[in-house]
Amino acid sequence: MKLNGAQILWECLVREGVEVVFGITGGAVLPIYDEMPKYPIHHVTMRHEQAAAHAADGYARATGKVGVCLATSGPGATNLVTGIATAQMDSSPIVAITGQVATSALGTDGFQEVDTTGITLPITKHNYLITNVRDLARSVREAFYIARTGKPGAVLIDIVKDAQQAECEFEYPEQVYLPGYRPHVRGNQRQIKQAAEMINAAQRPVIIAGRGVLIAHAEEELRTLAEKAHIPVVTTLLGKSALPETHPLCLGMGGMHGEAYANLAMQEADLIFGIGTRFDDRLTSTASTFAPKAKVIHADIEPAEISKRIRVDVPIVGDARNVLQALLPLVHEAEHTEWLECIAKWREDTLAHDILWQETDELVPQYVIRTIWEATCGEALMVTDVGQNQMWEAQYYLHNRPRGLISSGGLGTMGFALPAAIGVAMGRPDCRVWVVAGDGGFQMTLQELATVVQEKLPLKIAILNNGFLGMVRQWQELFYNKNYSGSPLLGPDFVKLAEAYSIPGLRVTKKEEVVEAVQRAEAMEGPVLIDFQIEQEHNVYPIVPVGQPIHQMIRRPIRARAQSAACERQGGEA
């Protein structure tokens, strides 16, 4: 069957099971768009290519399938860059397809020409420049395979315009031949045995679960292991929900904004078992001060993540699910009563500290998040932006549904939430989807409200509006003498903005209005935006200052800001 490049692309996408593509058309992808209506794939027209990449990323994170975005050459491709890097950093499988100027114009600085594969080389798992239509089908097949296997990531395919138009015999390659790419999914049995022995001997073990557990769908295995060997579990931000967060063994997120009991557990542990995590700096702070008393077992599917930042005693290269399954029969039932009691005391102390937001009459973000949590029974898909809003969500929304949190962890991309939520809602129409964003990040991609309406997506959008780039302001308050340089932020009337897109908008300025607003939003069928005008200078606590060990945190103040001139600095023996 002779087909042109554009037809071959769509044929391949259909065979890869693609149901939805997020994109924006343009000159160098006209042949691709010309063929699109003939194929059973839904195209979501976005308002900016960055948003198309975030939507594909959100779709991938929510469904586990490969997300696809499509953009034209030049600015279309460069606009994708932030979204591609975001997906790649968080191991989210996306395939980005870009058009490129015709072969005859390549390298001539032609109109809307940019070196797309050159630009995206360091932010993709792999990329392709297709100049010959004969290479197209094989490359698309490989791209999807590479994106979703091993440590998943972003793959880009750049197709010159004449290759979209040229014809060749279409044959879909059933097999992928990549001699240099063979992900190790099964852990080495000898190392697994060694790990089991260390777990069995440990007195104060801690599991650190990262997003790898969720990617591998290993949450059941993780829970079984934790319960069998009585091991508390700390998660990374993206590992949240690997264990239901109301589970007694779950200590929640650790690291820079982790709770004291989670961080102290890691610092006091005699064994750390990291699984599906890359021990990034927001979790460990300075690597030399992290878990000083612990031996470390590190299981990850990507060998390059092991011994990258943290010295490891037992490395295991493998898929989280396979590794945990192999480990389970070798691990003995145990009770670490003393250890868990010790952690329980730390937890009690933390909870005793965490009262201000409950006692205050001000409209504070913790209360907003808790209200959403209660209204959604911890079961919503929460798509968060980056900064204070993200951390408050991480601290106060206890996820029970695996993969319930979708957020930009590694790259920390502001503006991620709204477009990513579009992908999430497209991929999971069965789920309630909430967007939590600050007024800063929301203003970076708010043009996508039009896409929300166009696709009739029932997103519940909560803006935690404090009129600042809040996390920056917080750092300026704590570490830069309250020099609020560049952080105050003028915003629009968000309610009117929503209404301009015919989305109902609610404004909440008082604590007592929160419950009603959230319940109204939950009851509405379509999208809704709530502008929560929260206390402006409210901080995320605890916080570990950069460079400090993770137990030396600035804890929550227990009195109102006016009375407590300085926050209590406390660490170590909390």
Next chain:
Amino acid sequence: MISEAQSGAFSRRTLVVLMEDKPGVLSHVTNLFRRRNYNIESLTVGHSETPGISRMTVVVHANDAVLEQVIKQLYKLINVTKVTDITDDAAVIRELALIKVHATGADRAEIKQLVDIFRAQIIDVAHESLTVEVTGTEDKIDSMIEMLRPFGIKELTRTGRVAMVRGAARTNGDR
């Protein structure tokens, strides 16, 4: 944290990298070294004995921990099929240099003598210059250059290291 004591001192390590001969693969490798802040001293690339597979010799300034990361990061590249550290193997290591040296009158004979001592060759002759081709280890080439410098080096080019393990062992195959 990986401390200096655990990971050894920095020294020059030689890696042989086999990779599929596909467009862009070289830029993937060089970009990796730049991005991860690895210090390359030399890099040469060309065909290997297997059609479709290129062979690269990289000399990198690294300690054990950095070297481990370099190797793992190279393996992360989709088109890289095999990475071998041959630093501690008995290996034949060669570089090649072309040196155009100013040569008139009595200097010509003296240069000819040096060339013979170094078992190099004169490959081009002009009225006021000779072009010398020398092959050998880096040290040998360094000394050849030092010996020729007083005559006036007009132009110089040298390849990086190429290396091969001695004996019957092969550096190819799958990882």
